Amino acid sequence: xxxxxxxxxxxxxxxxxxxxxxxxxxxxxxxxxxxxxxxxxxxxxxxxxxxxxxxxxxxxxxxxxxxxxxxxxxxxxxxxxxxxxxxxxxxxxxxxxxxxxxxxxxxxxxxxxxxxxxxxxxxxxxxxxxxxxxxxxxxxxxxxxxxxxxxxxxxxxxxxxxxxxxxxxxxxxxxxxxxxxxxxxxxxxxxxxxxxxxxxxxxxxx
Amino acid sequence: xxxxxxxxxxxxxxxxxxxxxxxxxxxxxxxxxxxxxxxxxxxxxxxxxxxxxxxxxxxxxxxxxxxxxxxxxxxxxxxxxxxxxxxxxxxxxxxxxxxxxxxxxxxxxxxxxxxxxxxxxxxxxxxxxxxxxxxxxxxxxxxxxxxxxxxxxxxxxxxxxxxxxxxxxxxxxxxxxxxxxxxxxxxxxxxxxxxxxxxxxxxxxx
Numbered sequence: 446x447x448x449x450x451x452x453x454x455x456x457x458x459x460x461x462x463x464x465x466x467x468x469x470x471x472x473x474x475x476x477x478x479x480x481x482x483x484x485x486x487x488x489x490x491x492x493x494x495x496x497x498x499x500x501x502x503x504x505x506x507x508x509x510x511x512x513x514x515x516x517x518x519x520x521x522x523x524x525x526x527x528x529x530x531x532x533x534x535x536x537x538x539x540x541x542x543x544x545x546x547x548x549x550x551x552x553x554x555x556x557x558x559x560x561x562x563x564x565x566x567x568x569x570x571x572x573x574x575x576x577x578x579x580x581x582x583x584x585x586x587x588x589x590x591x592x593x594x595x596x597x598x599x600x601x602x603x604x605x606x607x608x609x610x611x612x613x614x615x616x617x618x619x620x621x622x623x624x625x626x627x628x629x630x631x632x633x634x635x636x637x638x639x640x641x642x643x644x645x646x647x648x649x650x651x
Numbered sequence: 652x653x654x655x656x657x658x659x660x661x662x663x664x665x666x667x668x669x670x671x672x673x674x675x676x677x678x679x680x681x682x683x684x685x686x687x688x689x690x691x692x693x694x695x696x697x698x699x700x701x702x703x704x705x706x707x708x709x710x711x712x713x714x715x716x717x718x719x720x721x722x723x724x725x726x727x728x729x730x731x732x733x734x735x736x737x738x739x740x741x742x743x744x745x746x747x748x749x750x751x752x753x754x755x756x757x758x759x760x761x762x763x764x765x766x767x768x769x770x771x772x773x774x775x776x777x778x779x780x781x782x783x784x785x786x787x788x789x790x791x792x793x794x795x796x797x798x799x800x801x802x803x804x805x806x807x808x809x810x811x812x813x814x815x816x817x818x819x820x821x822x823x824x825x826x827x828x829x830x831x832x833x834x835x836x837x838x839x840x841x842x843x844x845x846x847x848x849x850x851x852x853x854x855x856x857x
Contacts, residue, residue, distance in 0.1 A: 478772045480686055555771065558824075562768040565761065565827050566684045575828055582825075604841035611838065612814055615821030618764075619788075621771050622781055632817065635810035643845055 463501050465491040470512035475555040479563035479570075484508055510573035513560055516553050517581045521588060524548060528592055539637035541592045542609065546633055548585070549617030550626075557581075558621065585610055593640070599647035605640065612636060669707050671697040676718035681761040685769035690714055716779035719766055722759050723787045727794060730754060734798055745843035747798045748815065752839055754791070755823030756831075763787075764827065791816055799846070805853035811846065818842065 469491035473482045484505050488498035502508035524544060531540050548554070561578070564571040589606050590597060597603045616632070619625045675697035679688045690711050694704035708714035730750060737746050754760070767784075770777040795812050796803060803809045822838070825831045 476772060478768065481772075558768055558771075561824070561827050562684065562764055565764075566682060566687075571828055578828060601841050601844065604838045605845065607834070608818055608838050608842050608845075611821035611825060612818040613821065614824050615817035615819065618767070618820050618824055619817060621767055622777055622784060628813070632810045632814050635807050636814050638807065639811065639814075639845060639849055642848070 459501075462491075462493055462497060464515070466493055466498055466501060466508065467512040467515040470508050471516045471553060471556045474509060474512070474559045475552045478559050479509075482509060482559075506570050506573045509560060509570075510577050513553075513557055513574075514577045514580070516556070517577075517584070520548060520551075520553055521584050524588055528588075531592070538593070538641050539634055541589075542613075542633050542637045542640065544592075545585070545589060545610065546613045546616050546629065549613045550620045550629075554617045555621065558618070582610075593644060593648075595644050595647045602644060602647045605643050609636065609640065665707075668697075668699055668703060670721070672699055672704055672707060672714065673718040673721040676714050677722045677759060677762045680715060680718070680765045681758045685715075685765050688715060688765075712776050712779045715766060715776075716783050719759075719763055719780075720783045720786070722762070723783075723790070726754060726757075726759055727790050730794055734794075737798070744799070744847050745840055747795075748819075748839050748843045748846065750798075751791070751795060751816065752819045752822050752835065755819045756826045756835075760823045761827065764824070788816075799850060799854075801850050801853045808850060808853045811849050815842070815846065 466487060470482060470487045473487050473490055482505060484498050484502060485495050487505075487508060488495045491498070498508075502511065527544055531537055531544070560570070560574055564574040586606060589610060593606065595602050595606065597606070612632075616625070616629055620629070672693060676688060676693045679693050679696055688711060690704050690708060691701050693711075693714060694701045697704070704714075708717065733750055737743055737750070766776070766780055770780040792812060795816060799812065801808050801812065803812070822831070822835055826835070
């Protein structure tokens with residue numbers, strides 16, 4: 446076996462370990478909150494030794510910020526894939542809003558919420574989380590514009606897309622303590638109708 | 652001094668103590684989070700003995716849920732008073748949306764966020780928080796409908812008002828880690844324009 450061949454599976458294993466740690470961190474954060482999400486607890490959940498976990502992530506701040514970044518990438522990838530299945534025509538806008546809102550009502554949002562809340566009273570965690578958040582915000586905005594097929598140079602379009610994501614975030618928060626899906630459905634439907642009216646004329650050729 | 656006269660100042664003192672505890676609890680929650688908000692810490696901050704604090708609130712769950720309920724009442728009262736100052740005519744809707752959004756970007760929202768997040772992984776706290784939240788949601792909705800002067804029996808109106816509050820909640824969350832006011836301003840302005848267009852025809856006589 447050449448040296449290169451031996452190194453590759455090791456790199457694969459290292460990547461797989463890293464991924465398992467990131468996914469376990471998100472689950473742990475969503476279920477038990479920031480206080481209970483330590484490197485040791487996450488390592489155990491991922492079936493990884495504490496030493497190996499600390500090799501990848503020296504502190505839980507590193508681990509948890511990387512986890513939210515990673516899972517956001519995965520989730521945005523899923524959204525892009527789902528996007529290919531979206532209907533054209535009249536039902537499209539509601540399907541898009543519904544998909545974006547689902548992004549904010551799942552376990553990733555719960556994990557991110559634990560992180561934001563902890564970061565709001567913890568300076569070092571905040572320094573890790575703010576850049577990740579800014580990236581997630583930009584990406585979500587880019588995806589929304591792309592899916593809606595609108596031209597942001599038309600006045601009011603950018604703000605309306607942002608308001609849609611802010612509303613989705615607010616719906617996510619309303620879903621944290623109770624199942625809010627019954628209240629949510631007609632809001633999403635009405636928002637889609639409003640979006641169609643506001644964005645009419647700013648649609649780019651598809 | 653009659654027995655009644657003696658009892659009244661005592662009741663006043665008791666009410667004042669209770670109020671100081673509730674306000675200290677909200678400050679403590681917003682600044683330091685749920686984990687650090689114990690009855691002892693809050694009592695010290697309020698300048699009240701631990702025993703007196705525990706007489707009013709046996710557990711921190713009791714204290715904190717009562718605190719959010721109390722401060723929400725105060726805040727809704729403030730909104731009603733501010734409402735009297737709102738301009739009539741073209742600028743009114745933006746002023747209303749701006750006022751509602753301010754409700755979600757202040758210290759009370761930060762305190763409530765700490766509480767929701769903690770409650771999402773704590774069953775007994777959740778049982779305290781859910782009814783308070785439901786009340787706050789109903790009240791905020793009622794105030795918004797009243798201020799906007801709209802008729803909820805018109806299709807889409809109720810959902811649009813709810814979406815406005817959900818958007819305000821999402822804007823609150825976006826403001827937790829960084830000062831989001833610059834991004835927020837044009838969103839509020841654009842949403843007010845949209846609201847005027849959507850709600851036109853559902854306005855009740857003023």
